[in-house]
Every structure is written in C-alpha cells, then in structure tokens.
Amino acid sequence: MAHHHGMRKKSRDKLSKTVRSSGISPVVRAIQEFDTGSKVHVLIDPSIHKGMPHPRFHGKTAEVVGKRGRAFVLKVTDGDATKTLITLPEHLKAQK
Incomplete structure (x- = not known):
C-alpha cells in the first residue's frame, strides 16, 4: 500500500486541546x-477545520498582508522562503 502523508500526519500532540479548553471555541x-x-x-x-493552516506554521509569527472574505492573508518566513497563508481568524492571536 502507498504511504499516506496527509496534512494532519504526526500531529497528535500539536493538534489536540487540553482538557480545560476542549469543546467549542468562543x-x-x-x-x-x-x-x-x-x-x-x-x-x-x-476544533475548527476550515481555514486551518498547515501544522508547520503553528506557533509562528506572521504579518497581515490583506483580507479575503472572512480570512486573512498572512506573510510568514519558513526558513529562507517567504510564504503566504490564507487563514481564518480563529487560528490567529494578536501579538502584544
């Protein structure tokens, strides 16, 4: 059988909520x-699958470039490359 390398592969700990924060988001x-x-x-x-960025970008800091509908267009550096993400606001937190 072929190997399946899906987007959520090896993300059991990274894409799981703690017991206190489980359930629907505010x-x-x-x-x-x-x-x-x-x-x-x-x-x-x-808990929100729509508009979810790739797990490799979890914990990264990005710059908001624009907006597409309800989603935001982000500019992220991934090593030497600059990449563009289109992500819903549920997956973002303002930098303080």
Missing part, C-alpha cells in the same frame, strides 16, 4: 479583526 475569536501590517501569532484551533 465566538469572540471568530469575529476578531486585524489591521494590515500588524503582527499575529498562528495558533491552530483543532
């Missing part, structure tokens, strides 16, 4: 807004 995280040029942290919420 609505406030879904309606948060970010300005263009602001810095955000990519923190994946595993």
Whole structure:
C-alpha cells in the first residue's frame, strides 16, 4: 500500500486541546479583526477545520498582508522562503 502523508500526519500532540479548553471555541475569536501590517501569532484551533493552516506554521509569527472574505492573508518566513497563508481568524492571536 502507498504511504499516506496527509496534512494532519504526526500531529497528535500539536493538534489536540487540553482538557480545560476542549469543546467549542468562543465566538469572540471568530469575529476578531486585524489591521494590515500588524503582527499575529498562528495558533491552530483543532476544533475548527476550515481555514486551518498547515501544522508547520503553528506557533509562528506572521504579518497581515490583506483580507479575503472572512480570512486573512498572512506573510510568514519558513526558513529562507517567504510564504503566504490564507487563514481564518480563529487560528490567529494578536501579538502584544
């Protein structure tokens, strides 16, 4: 059989919630807004599958470049390369 290397492969610990934070996410995280040029942290919420970035970007800091519908376009550095992510606000947290 062929090897299957899906997007959620080897992510049992990274894409799991703690016991206290399990369940549905608060609505406030879904309606948060970010300005263009602001810095955000990519923190994946595993209970929301839509608009989820790749797990390799979990914990990275990105810059908001624009908006597409309800999602935000982010610029992230991955090694030497600069990559573009399109992510829903549930997976983002403002940098303080």
